[in-house]
Each structure stands twice: as C-alpha cells, then as structure tokens.
Amino acid sequence: MWGSRLRVIRNERCELPLERAAKLAGWHGSKLSRTERGLRPVSIQDFATLVTAWGLPAKERDAILTELATGASSGWWDRPIPGVPEDVGTLAGYEAEAVELVAVAVAVVPGLLHTYETAVAAMAANGLTRRDIELGWIARLRRQQILGKVDFSVYVTEAALRTHWGGKDAHHAQLAHLLRCMEIGTAGIRVIPHQQTGALLLHTWHWMRFRHTPPVVYVELATGATYIHEADHYTAILDRLDQVALPKDGSRTLIRRLMEGG
Incomplete structure (x- = not known):
C-alpha cells in the first residue's frame, strides 16, 4: 500500500518519471518499480529517503511520515507463514x-x-x-x-x-x-x-x-x-x-x- 502512495507522490506531486526518481534516490529503476507495485516491502526509512530526494516540501513530507508511523503497526503479513x-x-x-x-x-x-x-x-x-x-x-x-x-x-x-x-x-x-x-x-x-x-x-x-x-x-x-x-x-x-x-x-x-x- 505504501508503494502505491509513493507512486502517486512521484507522479502527481513531484512530477518525476520513474528512472529519474530512482536515480535521485540512488536506487535502480527496477527496485523502485517493484516497490511501487507492492512486490517488495518498503520501510518508513525508505519512504523518507525517496520523498526527500524527490524534493517533496518538508511540511508535507513530515505530515505523511507521521501518519505512516502512526499506522505502521505490524500485521501477520509482515511475518510471512513459511x-x-x-x-x-x-x-x-x-x-x-x-x-x-x-x-x-x-x-x-x-x-x-x-x-x-x-x-x-x-x-x-x-x-x-x-x-x-x-x-x-x-x-x-x-x-x-x-x-x-x-x-x-x-x-x-x-x-x-x-x-x-x-x-x-x-x-x-x-x-x-x-x-x-x-x-x-x-x-x-x-x-x-x-x-x-x-x-x-x-x-x-x-x-x-x-x-x-x-x-x-x-x-x-x-x-x-x-x-x-x-x-x-x-x-x-x-x-x-x-x-x-x-x-x-x-x-x-x-x-x-x-x-x-x-
């Protein structure tokens, strides 16, 4: 779910193409693509790194990170069943x-x-x-x-x-x-x-x-x-x-x- 939100921020708030956004954060484009599609986990630290690198205004960034931290209680899906x-x-x-x-x-x-x-x-x-x-x-x-x-x-x-x-x-x-x-x-x-x-x-x-x-x-x-x-x-x-x-x-x-x- 956080991946989808990253995608919205990148496209609508920061207006960055995927490869450019990945390069700004020091990521490979494939890694960012998988993250946005929910195919790999994303931590609050990753989220903060990305939106900061993309130049999201600090006030907006901090509000989103606070919201994510508040709702970041772990569920069973974070501890996969073997x-x-x-x-x-x-x-x-x-x-x-x-x-x-x-x-x-x-x-x-x-x-x-x-x-x-x-x-x-x-x-x-x-x-x-x-x-x-x-x-x-x-x-x-x-x-x-x-x-x-x-x-x-x-x-x-x-x-x-x-x-x-x-x-x-x-x-x-x-x-x-x-x-x-x-x-x-x-x-x-x-x-x-x-x-x-x-x-x-x-x-x-x-x-x-x-x-x-x-x-x-x-x-x-x-x-x-x-x-x-x-x-x-x-x-x-x-x-x-x-x-x-x-x-x-x-x-x-x-x-x-x-x-x-x-």
Whole structure:
C-alpha cells in the first residue's frame, strides 16, 4: 500500500518519471518499480529517503511520515507463514489498508468467504499438496479477520454458486455461510446471472479503494497474481456489473433456492 502512495507522490506531486526518481534516490529503476507495485516491502526509512530526494516540501513530507508511523503497526503479513506465497501476504497488507473491497468471482466464491471444505477443494483442484493446502487455509483464515472492518462487496457468478466444491454437504454449508454473512452485514453479495451479456468476465479479481491513493486491482492467475495500478478499466466493469447483477434480495432468494436443491 505504501508503494502505491509513493507512486502517486512521484507522479502527481513531484512530477518525476520513474528512472529519474530512482536515480535521485540512488536506487535502480527496477527496485523502485517493484516497490511501487507492492512486490517488495518498503520501510518508513525508505519512504523518507525517496520523498526527500524527490524534493517533496518538508511540511508535507513530515505530515505523511507521521501518519505512516502512526499506522505502521505490524500485521501477520509482515511475518510471512513459511510455505505460503509472498503475494498472499502482500494482498493481506493491501486489504488491511483499504476502505472498500469489491471481489469479482468467476469459478468459486471469494477466498474471504470460503468455508474450510470449499477452500480445500478449490486448492486441491489447483494442484496444491495437502501441506500447502493446510498452510493456505491458515493464511486464508487470517485474511478473513478483515471482515466486518471494511466495506466488502461481492459479485459472484451463478455458475460458481452452483458448483459443488467439496461435495453436496460442503456446498450446502458454503451457501449457508454466504447467507449468514449477508445477514450480519460482513458482505454484500450479488449474483451475476447465467444469461447476462453486459459484462465480460475472464478471470477473478479484487478491486481495492484506499483513503489517499487510487484504487488497485489484484488479479488472480493460475501461477500467482498481478497488481494493476491503472484501475479505470476494472472500475468501469464494476459499473456494468451493478447493472446486470441481481439485487441483494434477489441474490439472497437464489442462494436459498440453491440450498434447497433448486
């Protein structure tokens, strides 16, 4: 998240191209690029070094550093779980800083709403070993601690809801969990019906809005993930999904019907 804020300061406040900004701070351009994209950690000291080298006014710089220091309490993502991919911790760090999350799920419900059985079945289908599945579930549980602390919305395809990940009983339990999340307000869930043609969805992704920086999109891939910092295209897709998805009441009715075998 700090990387995204650095990128905004470099582009909008200091008006520096990446290579020039890196040279001023004595960094390689590739290092700064990875930092801004959230692919390497950045300390307050790094942040201070960069914005000072870029000539950010001292008053503005000190205010930002004070704010970062105040909110710099370490989370579990700063102490990675051995065996869990680094990008999982990076995602959790972004989620912890976000004020709004929107998950768009194509093949399976979002990980933040998984039950254990659904998570195990989905990770097994992706070829993970039993050990990696258990480690992945631990990380997923820790990510789920954000629920109730952030505005979280979900668009999930009807096909994902109809798929019996883990078998019939696991499917029933997963649908019941979704209804509970809707009832207690931890997630606003809307179903994307089979027949819609208003929004083309090719993969699962996660749109995140922050207090001081533009939205960032996390895109899940078969072999990892990527972060997109130019999120306008995905923001426009959300606008289209808002038009084609069932309303919350209609989504709740469909989920109940699926639980009953409909």
